[in-house]
Amino acid sequence: MTIAPRFPAAVLLALTPVAGLAQDTAATFDALRTVDARMAAIAYRLTTANAALCRDRAPTPGWAIHALGQYDPALRDQARRSFGFEAPIAVEAVVPGSPAAAAGVRANDSIVSADGRSLGAPPPARGSNSAARDAAFDAIAALPADRPLDIVLRRDGRTRTVQIAASPGCRSAFEVLLGPGMEASADGRNVQIGVRFFERYSDDEIAVVVAHELSHNILHHATRLDAAGVKRGLLAEVGRNGRLFRLTEDQADLLGVHLLRNAGYDPQIAVRFWRDHGGDVDGGLFRSRTHPSSSARAKAIEAEIARLPAGAPKPYAPPLVAEADRPLD
Structure with a gap:
């Protein structure tokens, strides 16, 4: 599953080469969503098609998730406007044709729980961190890969439950890294790819x-x-x-x-x-x-x-x- 990286305010507001618009936070968020959606689609395709090769498997709904706590307090109002965030964890993007899409999950849906497990924690009052996002990823990844997921979503103030069909995939988180470097790495848990790859290729x-x-x-x-x-x-x-x-x-x-x-x-x-x-x-x-x-x-x-x-x-x-x-x- 794809997880969105941490975005400190100073980094976001300096991303004019990525967003193409000077200091326009809303446009930058849109650009980041586009990049994360591309990564999510590639990751979904590779992990689900190769599940049989992987000893470690996890539910792979076909989405990118992020947490409000990843954003600095100065950016959170705009993050709520751009990404929904009616709960600490939200869906940033959904892969077309994926089980999540088939179940009716949409970008900007907030995720309340997965198979009865509450997800997310209030964002930190100061600074930003990925703790809530990582905990949500681990909670979902720990569920049986070969069984459907019951997900409680919140959208426009309304809560509903959807069932996402079983979709096993290789267990790995995927992130797009911000910055000027052509970086790519894997540490056993995460795959990280620099945003410049998405500009060039x-x-x-x-x-x-x-x-x-x-x-x-x-x-x-x-x-x-x-x-x-x-x-x-x-x-x-x-x-x-x-x-x-x-x-x-x-x-x-x-x-x-x-x-x-x-x-x-x-x-x-x-x-x-x-x-x-x-x-x-x-x-x-x-x-x-x-x-x-x-x-x-x-x-x-x-x-x-x-x-x-x-x-x-x-x-x-x-x-x-x-x-x-x-x-x-």
């Missing part, structure tokens, strides 16, 4: 990056790297540390091919993306040596596509998935 191209990062979570790379005792920071590129980080990056590229194909994307978009845009993402000559070069990535991905068994089903689980719990060496 099509949704199919962004799906290549999201699939790569989701692969890290499916393969439990963060946990396995910690168990292997790797060093991060300045030592990440040295010796065994660099070799193991590079191994996980190679694996994520290869599994990403299959995640894309299972979700109905043409896996060749990954070849084209790294060949045509890889230098923008990996830093070119200044790339970290924990990552392969963009040309090497394109060649390895092309070779993985060629190894696909003739008539492979969808979803197809490559042998690499079976290594998700093995120690890295």
Whole structure:
């Protein structure tokens, strides 16, 4: 499920390249909703199509949620006008054709409870944080993935209950990061993609990056790297540390091919993306040596596509998935 990131006032009001309008908070909120909706659609498609490859699954309704407490107090009145917020947790965007959409959930609906579990807490009086949003995500993710969700919504002062059909997906939260960097990462729980990707690339191209990062979570790379005792920071590129980080990056590229194909994307978009845009993402000559070069990535991905068994089903689980719990060496 997609969760909207934290938006301090100083960051929001400086986002003229993203919103295209100087210091217009309402327009900035609209622009952010558009970006988060794009991320939600990509994430929904990849996680539900590849649920069979994931040991950790969660209900995946097809929405992006956020909390009023993520917004600084100075922005909360506008957040209520733009996003509803009749309760601490609200739906920012709904993926077209998703179970949430089929159940009648709309953007700006507030979420009161899920399967009888109350969601959200009053926003902090000072500052902002994502505690209520994270708690709501965890509460929903802990529910059985293969059963319908009973959701109590509030809209225009009226409360109603909807049932969202079962929709298992790989358990992972997805966020769009604000700022100028071309950043993408996964930590086992979250996938985070910089907003600049959404300015520069099509949704199919962004799906290549999201699939790569989701692969890290499916393969439990963060946990396995910690168990292997790797060093991060300045030592990440040295010796065994660099070799193991590079191994996980190679694996994520290869599994990403299959995640894309299972979700109905043409896996060749990954070849084209790294060949045509890889230098923008990996830093070119200044790339970290924990990552392969963009040309090497394109060649390895092309070779993985060629190894696909003739008539492979969808979803197809490559042998690499079976290594998700093995120690890295």
